[in-house]
Amino acid sequence: MMNWDYAQPVAIRFGKGRATEVNDVAASMGLHNGLLVTTPSFVRNGQAQRLVDARDGMLTTVFSQFSPNPDVTEVDACATAIKANGCEFVVALGGGSAMDLAKAAASICMGDESIAQYHGTGKTLPGEHLPLIALPTTAGTGSEVTCVSVLTDRALGKKAPIVSDGFYPSVAIVDPELTYSVPPYVTACTGMDVLSQAIEGFWSKGHQPICDACALHAAKLVFQYLPIAAAHPDDEAAYIEAREKMCEASIIAGLAFTLPKTTSSHACSFPLTNLYGIPHGEACALTLDYFARINQDAQGGRVQEFARALGFANASAMADAIYKLKASLGLRTDLSDLSLGDEQIAELVRISRHPNLYNNPVEISDDMLDAMYRSLAGIG
Structure with a gap:
């Protein structure tokens, strides 16, 4: 209950x-x-x-x-x-x-x-x-x-x-x-913010049924329409439809996360933006697939059910799709170009311990953050 x-x-x-x-x-x-x-x-x-x-x-x-x-x-x-x-x-x-x-x-x-x-x-x-x-x-x-x-x-x-x-x-x-005139890169960044809001709102410790339904609806729209909205295809009708559907996704994702609040990916986005100037949506997307794997068996299988409702075999397949989506949009998939060292990794870990992190359904330790950032940075 x-x-x-x-x-x-x-x-x-x-x-x-x-x-x-x-x-x-x-x-x-x-x-x-x-x-x-x-x-x-x-x-x-x-x-x-x-x-x-x-x-x-x-x-x-x-x-x-x-x-x-x-x-x-x-x-x-x-x-x-x-x-x-x-x-x-x-x-x-x-x-x-x-x-x-x-x-x-x-x-x-x-x-x-x-x-x-x-x-x-x-x-x-x-x-x-x-x-x-x-x-x-x-x-x-x-x-x-x-x-x-x-x-x-x-x-x-x-x-x-x-x-x-x-x-x-x-x-x-x-x-x-x-x-309509928003450039592809900005469209991609803001669209991935929508996806992050929806998914994090769903698995947040503060989740509730109405917001859950909004999260699922918004996430479905992003997976289907963001690639079209960001590409501006020759088919003008398809582009206009994709823009409208992404606006729908955005506002419904806003409803999905306002009360439950966002979680781990948003917590980690703040230092990535503050320290390295990575745009907010791109920064959220950078870790979203990582946390999808961490959270996949949390909350009695809710995240697995969410992934299957989106049409994926399981949460791991959803994480793969998130990675492929951001790569196809030309967004960051790692931090290897920043040449981060131990000191920078430690700073990212420290600043990622933001209040939003404690909304995550799985307790995220410093060791987990350290391993994630080292993997993203391409260092052992």
């Missing part, structure tokens, strides 16, 4: 062309003066201005000065811009970085503190926050339906998630058309 709870407070609007519904959403909430958080690339290519122009004056300010792994100082700067312009709501247009920054800024702007006071400190954020409308442009993080903001404190060399119920967007508008 198990007790479990489920709640999902984000209203989801899914479908091609629905990005135009921002005005309707804001107006329905009585909001008129918004700040747009988006990446510098969307400012350069005119997408940000087009969105502002189409909002009939409802978006009055654009904030784009942040890095791919948003720093706590950038969150504070965005919060300052929100307050300086008297903004009533926030719109986030972009991938996980834009979402993460917007979530944190929409909360921290309600007071005078720095978000750094809540980053890895265990201090609970106040619940008050500005309404947030999320428009994801990648099929990857699922951040548009989660209460998680992953931030970096470069001054302290720390990357970690902050969890707050105030981080849930009010509305997520998922328009697959916004993802």
Whole structure:
């Protein structure tokens, strides 16, 4: 027997062309003066201005000065811009970085503190926050339906998630058309993040039935459609379908892991990104097949059942498929190019002992991490 709870407070609007519904959403909430958080690339290519122009004056300010792994100082700067312009709501247009920054800024702007006071400190954020409308442009993080903001404190060399119920967007508008121009490499990285979220959400110690069902659905979609979405084949109809299905996978994987939380691969992704600049999804994928083998017989055979439900003979075959998928996408399958030594391996092991690691169904020892990183590095 198990007790479990489920709640999902984000209203989801899914479908091609629905990005135009921002005005309707804001107006329905009585909001008129918004700040747009988006990446510098969307400012350069005119997408940000087009969105502002189409909002009939409802978006009055654009904030784009942040890095791919948003720093706590950038969150504070965005919060300052929100307050300086008297903004009533926030719109986030972009991938996980834009979402993460917007979530944190929409909360921290309600007071005078720095978000750094809540980053890895265990201090609970106040619940008050500005309404947030999320428009994801990648099929990857699922951040548009989660209460998680992953931030970096470069001054302290720390990357970690902050969890707050105030981080849930009010509305997520998922328009697959916004993802059509995403380059193949970014598509591959974000797609493997989706797969990692789904699989880790399933085997997490905090798993529960509704999230389990979402995890299985999302993982099936990734195995089937990510190779097509990342390849941009001549068949335009197949490409458009694959983009739509990956957006579906992303948002459903977000539902799959929000409550159970991610586990080992995400824990190990943080040092790989912080120390060696490996993009988040690629870093997660690097160890996902390794942990699939470690966890294959955990939880009374649930992981084996999950693999068979995906169409694989067993969890080991699923691990093989994960490896083949990332290799076919041109993503890393090892760390041999980094010429890691004993000191670097020890540092990876130490920083991998992140809270997410303790959600893993099998206890992961330092020796296991050491063996994994040595194998990936190609050293004995």
